[in-house]
Amino acid sequence: KAGVTQTPRYLIKTRGQQVTLSCSPISGHRSVSWYQQTPGQGLQFLFEYFSETQRNKGNFPGRFSGRQFSNSRSEMNVSTLELGDSALYLCASSLYGYTFGSGTRLTVV
Amino acid sequence: KNEVEQSPQNLTAQEGEFITINCSYSVGISALHWLQQHPGGGIVSLFMLSSGKKKHGRLIATINIQEKHSSLHITASHPRDSAVYICAVFSGNTPLVFGKGTRLSVIA
Numbered sequence: 001k002a003g004v005t006q007t008p009r010y011l012i013k014t015r016g017q018q019v020t021l022s023c024s025p026i027s028g029h030r031s032v033s034w035y036q037q038t039p040g041q042g043l044q045f046l047f048e049y050f051s052e053t054q055r056n057k058g059n060f061p062g063r064f065s066g067r068q069f070s071n072s073r074s075e076m077n078v079s080t081l082e083l084g085d086s087a088l089y090l091c092a093s094s095l096y097g098y099t100f101g102s103g104t105r106l107t108v109v
Numbered sequence: 110k111n112e113v114e115q116s117p118q119n120l121t122a123q124e125g126e127f128i129t130i131n132c133s134y135s136v137g138i139s140a141l142h143w144l145q146q147h148p149g150g151g152i153v154s155l156f157m158l159s160s161g162k163k164k165h166g167r168l169i170a171t172i173n174i175q176e177k178h179s180s181l182h183i184t185a186s187h188p189r190d191s192a193v194y195i196c197a198v199f200s201g202n203t204p205l206v207f208g209k210g211t212r213l214s215v216i217a
């Protein structure tokens with residue numbers, strides 16, 4: 001069965017731009033969560049969606065947003081990019097446990 | 110707020126050695142994940158535990174709910190085990206809380 005698919009794998013953006021990342025969960029999983037990983041802070045929770053509703057939100061500025069579609073696919077958007085947003089962004093889908101995608105590595109220059 | 114502490118932060122071992130990585134957390138949980146992250150970023154969930162012990166190949170994970178502590182053991186370590194191992198906990202509908210990770214290097 002297909003795993004969690006994240007696109008794109010790599011992305012380079014300029015400060016001030018915005019970016020949209022995509023996550024397709026495992027078929028049948030209705031929960032999708034997003035995480036940011038940086039060398040300094042490690043893995044941090046961004047937000048979680050379940051059946052198109054945001055269920056939890058981490059401590060990130062409003063520039064970080066997300067949504068989930070009726071087919072459970074999820075997108076996250078970061079507006080007005082800052083250098084500090086450079087990170088690996090991971091999503092996970094869950095039913096009883098978590099399955100992670102390979103991540104999107106975002107570099108902001 | 111649940112705090113998750115892992116030890117050691119870094120670990121270097123000779124091939125064949127028995128390895129233990131520890132994880133402690135501060136409040137009650139529903140379950141604990143052990144995750145493996147290789148260079149390149151992708152994370153693989155090795156185990157999900159809510160009690161007792163699980164074994165998969167050379168990997169063994171244990172959890173003591175009363176002591177709020179879990180261990181990940183690797184028997185007969187191999188260079189391909191070199192990775193970052195991360196402990197993550199969750200309670201009901203709360204999000205995952207992660208440890209900082211243990212960077213393991215196994216030298217041939």
